[in-house]
Amino acid sequence: MRRQMYAKPMTTARKSLYVCLIAGATVASQAAEYRVAVDPDVGAARVEIRLAEGESSDLFSMPAWAPGDYRIVNFGRHVRDVKFWQGADEIPLKDGRANGVNAWRASRPGDKVTYTVLAQPPGIFSENLRITATEVFWNGPAVFGWLEGHAKEAHSVRVETAPVGGVFVCPLSGVLDAKSSERTFTAKDYDSLVDSPVVFGTTISTRTFIVSGKEHVLAAFRRPASLSLTDFETTCRAIVTEAQSLIGELPYARYVFFLDVGGPGGGLEHADSxxxxxxPGVRSTGVAGFLAHEFFHAFNVKRIRPKPLGPFDYTRPAITSTLWWMEGVTDYYAELLTYRAGLIDQEEFLANLGYAVDYAMNSPAAETVSAAESSRRVWEANNSSGFGGLSYYDEGKAIGFCLDLAIRWKTGGVRSLDDVVRTLYAETSGGKPGFGDGRIRDVCVQVGGSELAGMYDACVERPGPLPIRDALAAHGLFFDGRGIQRSPNASADALRLLSQFLTR
Incomplete structure (x- = not known):
């Protein structure tokens, strides 16, 4: 990710402008059916969760946090009127909320729960639930809760009613019922359901392009007329193509760029979107690094990840010391992808890396807080960017650059950080578990040699200036106190390594 009132019941079909049905797959391991009716007049969504026949639960929960935003936000704060049912009979709640603000327990198990979700202010990185007369956007954790014991089964999403002439966009695969205009979208489990944003309405513009047989959708909303989607296609296509060249594959069936034109916050990554x-009005090249950062999260964070970042526990902080890699190294690869794709030139590329090195060398916080500690304790800071004043975005970007140069230097240009990324991807993608503590360090040593162990520890585990000067010199570069410069006395070997590094 990157920064950048319920008043009355819904009474008429006209007021219920948007109605969606989230239905369990018709298999033995059927999950809950979720019915969602969104009313623009009152700014609320009414949700019904019905379990499969013979199934029941007495505990309903909402997420405490949203993956990608490392803060406790307690989505249950925006939920009202929770009721459990068995058939047509309402079941009383037992002692109100069972787990602080985000959970409710019934006095006995039931097969259905209903609740109302209020339209919510945006988070740091994304809208949560936005409802207007012409457009709806939601981020899954803000809307969908779960019944205990029923989060692992397959789900599907069926839109019962969409606005006339409107557009419905979701990364989940689906089909269109031509007779009724109903749409059905499938999700393998609750994690996938809440990781799939939805936008629909009459003001949305879309454009689709194909890379290696995979569909990529640009969905612009809120103020779509101010963007050229043809322009954005050119830049997004270049980024996607370069990322595939790096990793060797595109790990999704379909990917959606939700372009919230004039919207608040920054960006929030999802597995397939x-x-x-x-x-408004920006050229795509002006936000190319931002687009590349969020897109590369489809590989780094959503596939390459530590164990706490999937499968998720939505009830407590997912503590990891590797957010410097998840966010900062993703930012480093945003620079690499845009440079390799020809979207920025050589001088801009080196200047951008120089800004990150300047931060790592001159930030007062770097003298007292390590990248690992900034990552691990971010939940205490409640800012989703780092503990103790140290940004794991900026520090991690500089660390990625440092480790890349060190690996190239110590292997004579034979290996690079690309090899570390590909190794971690092979170990954690395709539904495999996330990596354990110390695995990034182990792979850096495996790829770059034993000297990388000390370099890694100095970069990640200990506070202090970034140990990058020797690796820069080995590439004919130096840090002048503010940025990166080319050395006029570089050796032939250094110029060769620099040429390899700068080869697109």
Whole structure:
């Protein structure tokens, strides 16, 4: 990710402008059926969860946090009127909320729960639930709760009623019922359901392009007329193509760029999509690094990840010391992808890396807080960017650059950080578990040699200036106190390594 009132019941079909049905797959391991009716007049969504026949639960929960935003936000704060049912009979709640603000327990198990979700202010990185007369956007954790014991089964999403002439966009695969205009979208489990944003309405513009047989959708909303989707296709296609060249595959069936034009916040990644706040009227090259950052999260965070970042526990903080890699190294690869794709030139590329090195060398916080500690304790800071004043975005970007140069230097240009990324991807993608503590360090040593162990520890585990000067010199570069410069006395070997690094 990157920064950048319930008044009355819904009474008429006209007021219920948008109605969606989230239905369990018709298999033995059927999950809950979720019915969602969104009313623009009152700014609320009414949700019904019905379990399969013979199934029951007495505990309903909402997420405490949303993956990608490392803060406790307690989505249950925006939920009202929770009721359990068995058939047509309402079941009383037992002692109100069972787990603080985000959970409710019934006095006995039931097969259905109903609740109301209020339209919510945006988070740091994304809208949560936004409802207007012509457009609806939701981020899954803000809307969908779960019944205990029923989060692992397959789900599908069926839109019962969409606005006339409107557009419905979701990364989940689906089909269209031509007779009724109903749409059905499938999700393998609750994690996938809440990781799939939805936008629908009459004001949405879309454009589709194909890379290696995979569909990529640009969905612009809120103020879509101010963007050229043809322009954005050119840049997004270049980024996707370069990322595939790096990794060797595209790990999704379909990917959606949700372009919230004039929307608040920054960007929030999902496995098969990203929601991005785009300034009105901007050219795509002006936000290429932002687009690349959020897109690369489809590989790094959503596939390459530590164990706490999937499968998720939505009830407590997912503590990891590797957010410097998840966010900062993703930012480093945003620079690499845009440079390799020809979207920025050599001088801009080196200047951008110089800004990150300047932060790592001159930030007062770097003298007292390590990248690992900034990552691990971010939940205490409640800012989703780092503990103790140290940004794991900026520090991690500089660390990625440092480790890349060190690996190239110590292997004579034979290996690079690309090899670390591909190794971690092979170990954690395709539904495999996330990596354990110390695995990034182990792979850096495996790829770059034993000297990388000390370099890694100095970069990640200990506070202090970034140990990058020797690796820069080995590439004919130096840090002048503010940025990166080329050395006039570089050796032939250094110029060769620099040429390899800068080869697109």
């Amino acid at each position: 990203a929601r991005l706040a785009i300034p």
